[in-house]
Amino acid sequence: MNVNDGKVRQVLRRSYELDHGHYAVGVELQPYKLTGVVVGSDGVVIARTRRHLTVMESAEVVQRVAEMAGRLMDDRLGCAFPRERVCVGVQVGGPVDPDTGTVLHLVNGPDDHRHEKPPPYEWVDVPLGAELAFKMGCATSVENDAHAFAAYEQSLGVGSGSATFGVVLVRDGVGAGMVVRGERISVPMEFGHLQVWQRGRICDCGMRGCIESQVGNRALTAVVKELTGRELDGLEAAIALADSNDPQARQAAAAFRKAGTSIARGIATLLTTFGPSHVVIYAAEDLISGGPGRRAANSFLHAMRRFPAHTFHISRDCHIVTKPLDAVRGAHGAALIALQSCFGVRLRHR
Template sequence: MSPRPNRPLPLATPAGIEVLTKILTQGPIPRVEIARRTGLSQAAVTKAVAPLIEAGFVTDQPVAADPDAHIESQLGIGRPVSPLTVVADSVSVIGLKVTPTDLIGVTTDFTAGIRAVRHCRLPDTAAETVTAKLIELARQLIEEIEDPASLAGPLVGIGVAVSGDVDAVHGVVRDSPFMGWRDVPLAASLTDSLDVPVVVTNDVRALTVAEHWFGVGVNADSFAVVTIGSGVGCGLYINGEVVSGAHGVSGELGHLPLAPGELVCTCGRRGCVETVASSDAILARARETTGKPTLDLSGAIELAHAGNDDAREAFDRAGEVIGSALAAMVNLVGPELVVIAGEGVADYDLYEQRMREAFAAHAFGAAGDCRLMLRSHTFDDWARGAAATVIRSYVRGEPPLRR
């Protein structure tokens, strides 16, 4: 049996979960507004909030109404409104991001606000090595949380974000080509050593959860997060939920077969988007077209910005394939917004025009109205995404964070 959170939430009903979710993602927010957005009665909202306030998870701070504002509610025009706000320091969460070269760890509060950051270099990608380093990094962060001087809330869980096919229900990394892992029971190993609930999830899906609960997706009906860097990933928020897929796989934009068939992907298949659009693929193409086998990525970017047609061709080709892949995804699921993120967006200007042209050429009808938005992310943000998945599971009472 997995350990329970150090600080259980007093949520006994689905209404309580819905109310806390609204306060957490959309607060500060008055009770009457929660009632309007959820369809619950004000009495039901008050009943759900009372134990949360008593336990110190939520606070009720009266705010004087703006004399120039027209506030119309069941509280009356111009009367003081008492918004409900989550007490950020009521709990702490740890988020860990795994890359082939580094581990990134963050401590966040209940609102996914980053409070501490630690990085750790990896000597290799062997599962045993990485697991040991994750445990070491997590213990360092736990010590900081437990330091009385930190004033941090109790730790309720640890989230780990890993690229590839991840079985989040059982905490198993089924296949991560970048790490060279297959069927690694990561959550069980970490839980046994740390005695803390652990959630392991796909890194792009974790980033999507963070955007859904604490970012651009808070008020969006549907959106997608597309990450461009060493790989090309996609997370989807459709019909009120981040899509996980029947088998735990969804949104694998980087493995759509839209590139030339002779190109072999890191996954072992041919013609994947990543064979043209990943940073490694762009660099390989730039080396080939410029005849500079020792060229690094920054050098390729510099040449392309300087107008070198051979270097530019690699970015143009990537933009063409990314735009086509975006159009295919938007045609299929119809999000209102696509957030383009990841370490590769720093060079977005090099392929933006070709990408948008390809998207416009292949988007069907009104799907072409979907907004494409650039949002820069650091590896710290990926770790924060892992923490956000823990916060969501904690509020919902999902395994292994049972209340």
């Protein structure tokens, strides 16, 4: 088959998809920003976009998601494309009920360590899926962000070689998703609130010693500030201090070492409970890219990879994979979940 034959087949396949296939718009909802993609029933992203939000009030966010999704549909599929062949999947950084499409709780942190704090917001039992379906006239699904990344990995990542694996997502807080024997576990999984320190810091949730009391953009910045007494403008500043020649650099690095140990103890719990062969860690690139002069990342990674010391010896055969955060992958995973839950489209690993 020559190159032209391949192009012709690709055009014919896409034409068939437009006539008979299903599509999903996947949306990653993060504080004050949206990322959207259009995915065909073959799982391939065919369009993407991003936009900022000025407010996080739920009704306004629903309106903005509907506008972005509608524009993606119209631009890529055409204004006349039947909405009954399109679904919308949204993922959010908090616990959800995927059966009803309800966001159970979504809140920004009490202190994001920036000079100009965005306005506070809190969602409780918001029927995001139903409201979005009413506005758009198409099927919808709502999932937690870590579960969306797990769906992405299942179809396009470590799922090629593992039927049971975990995904840990380190953002402002920490979340996790699991695929067990080829089935994604779609239940609220508060990995960040596993208690791994008997006399640890008080977490934002009010408990003491949670993983999230030490790990995540908010917690790591706060811990470095507590150890050094420095005013820090977010995680990047905390990493820069740990990587510098400043006299307090090693104190700052200690925070990243304890964060790595916190994740290691969480991984040990996943291993004891589910026995995954792989755990994928998604985090800021500066946190997982070790090397010369990268004291923060080296401290975090070294401590995290000592997870076997915290688990039952039979459960220690697990591979840790690190990947930088990518909003498009999160939106892609949300689209894959929507294709399966709304249309029964289940992709094989590509």
